[in-house]
Amino acid sequence: MSTPALGGRCFCGNIHFEVVGPEKFACFCYCGSCQRAAGAPVVAWATYARDTFAVTQGEFHWHNSSPGVTRGICSNCGSSVTYENVKRPGEIDIAVNCLDDPCAPMPRAHIWTEDKQPWFQIGDDLPVHEKNIG
Numbered sequence: 001m002s003t004p005a006l007g008g009r010c011f012c013g014n015i016h017f018e019v020v021g022p023e024k025f026a027c028f029c030y031c032g033s034c035q036r037a038a039g040a041p042v043v044a045w046a047t048y049a050r051d052t053f054a055v056t057q058g059e060f061h062w063h064n065s066s067p068g069v070t071r072g073i074c075s076n077c078g079s080s081v082t083y084e085n086v087k088r089p090g091e092i093d094i095a096v097n098c099l100d101d102p103c104a105p106m107p108r109a110h111i112w113t114e115d116k117q118p119w120f121q122i123g124d125d126l127p128v129h130e131k132n133i134g
């Protein structure tokens with residue numbers, strides 16, 4: 001029995017993808033790079049096995065956003081959909097809100113809160129990390 005894949009897409013729908021859950025981890029990231037990439041104060045990410053991820057329609061622009069980091073961007077609508085870091089080989093982070101069911105992964109922590117904007121208030125009891133975890 002194989003686990004059914006989760007579907008997702010960018011904003012304009014040019015790019016569709018699949019990934020197999022359950023996620024290994026999920027978190028809210030407040031780092032400055034995610035803020036700029038998404039144009040948002042926080043991005044919810046879920047981490048999956050890279051070899052379960054497949055682009056089923058369209059093509060990403062792979063943006064080398066900082067050393068060792070690649071973000072999968074739609075060159076038509078600008079959605080920032082994926083994040084990969086050479087420090088975590090075999091893993092891919094998917095922007096939770098690009099999944100067809102954004103409620104599938106539940107974020108378990110807040111990371112990089114040292115970059116969080118002071119006007120953004122965290123209102124839950126999840127663990128808070130000023131930098132990354134570990």
Ligand SMILES: [Zn+2]
Pocket residue numbers: 010011012013014015074075076077078079
């Ligand atoms: Zn798009």
Ligand SMILES: [Zn+2]
Pocket residue numbers: 029030031032033034035112
């Ligand atoms: Zn980030």
